[in-house]
Amino acid sequence: MTSLYGFKRSPAPRASKIGVETQTNKRRLLAGDFLRFGNHRLQRDAMIGGQFSRFGDSANTSFVSHQKQSVENQLVPNDAFARSLIYADFAAETDKKSREIDAEIQRIDDLFVKLNLENAQKTLDLVKPKPKPEPKPKPEIKPEAEFEEEPEIVPLTAEERQEVTSFLNQRVSSNTVVAKAFRIDLTFSELVALKPGKWLDDHVIDIYLAAQLDNLKQVYVFSALFMTTLKEFGLKRTKKRLKGFKNIFEPEKLIIPLHVHGNHWTLAVVDNKKKSIYYYDSMSGYEHQDSNNKPTGKTSSSIHELRLLKEYLQIQSEVLGTGDSEYLIYDRMPCPQQHNGSDCGVFMCETAVRVARNQPLTHKQSDMPTIRQRMALCILKLRS
């Protein structure tokens, strides 16, 4: 049996006890008082909504007693069934409402707990900053990851070593041309500079750098004599000099070997993307020594050459009309240092090749004999 509002009435068995004659009263009640009941419901709902928290259950009780009276006055006062019906309805209604309110409170509680948990989590995150810095260094490492893998300096095989040794020790006159490549005729006297302890000259450097970097499109290698030419003959003929040149602002990097103080090879790299001139000196900070190992009082600052290079780039950009030509000079780039007075050319070549290929500069003094042999092998291969 369902009640007026569709609730299951708990004291259901009472209907059978009351008997048939009460059915009419019940019907009257159902038909006649539906509207009034509806009104009372609204009234009670308003009370529950607005004053429930203040009055608590007393509001309901007073209302129920009021209702009880009015029902008793209007309907059959002694009809226990009708009374019970109304009570049951109200009880069910109140029960439902309070359950709804309980649910609401529960929901708010849950929400509150959830919010608190979230806040706590946030606070924990703030207090625990250690996990965050760990991912952070990764983007900082990434610029380094731009570097290609570090090249391994592999010692020559016994066969290769044999080949190089015989190449460097062949019995020919010093003016014999031993290799022809990249418009350079390399004589034997220049080649033997690759033996340990000897000084490299411009031919060896040019031929080696050309052989190593000729296939890189984004890199243009200048002749080792280029800056010396600028120094000796000045910039006055630069415009004339340019006409045979390709656009030096197209490649990403320009590799420019520098010959400084008349006895030292260093490297300048022009980065056209970053508008920078980088200067690598394998003897930065050291005083130069003459042939008797006495300091000459000259330290490796080649700012004059770098300014000249900057000026040259300026004039070049004016001639070519490429606009922005303001280059920044970084004249003390960290790079591996030599520990003797003979390996600067080798250091310079290795640095140039690695910078051009975007490899880390990790070579060191102990690698030099191997690199010298590798250079000889490279030139040896050009010959055939």
Next chain:
Amino acid sequence: MSDHEVDEAANAIQPKTESSASQNPEEDNKGEEMLSLKVTDSQTDVAFKVKMKTPLKRVIDAFCKRTGKDRNSLRFIFDGERIHDEDTPASIGMEDGDFIEALNQQTGGC
């Protein structure tokens, strides 16, 4: 640079040009262009008159003879690039009045 030097330089290169003198008239008839070049080593300038297709080796050898320097210790540069023995003024795009720059061999170690 004096005119005297020019004459001397011209004389230095003269025998070689004369050696091919028998063919020269034909070439001259074709109207082959002569151009004057200067070789400079920052101390002296030496002027030469050459044909467009004369190998520059001749000019370089003449310069070395004139200055008494070893060919292998010198580097000759035009437009910032090395001159190879087999180059000619035509092959590297030289014009009248151009300079060839001579540098000493560059070595370095310390």
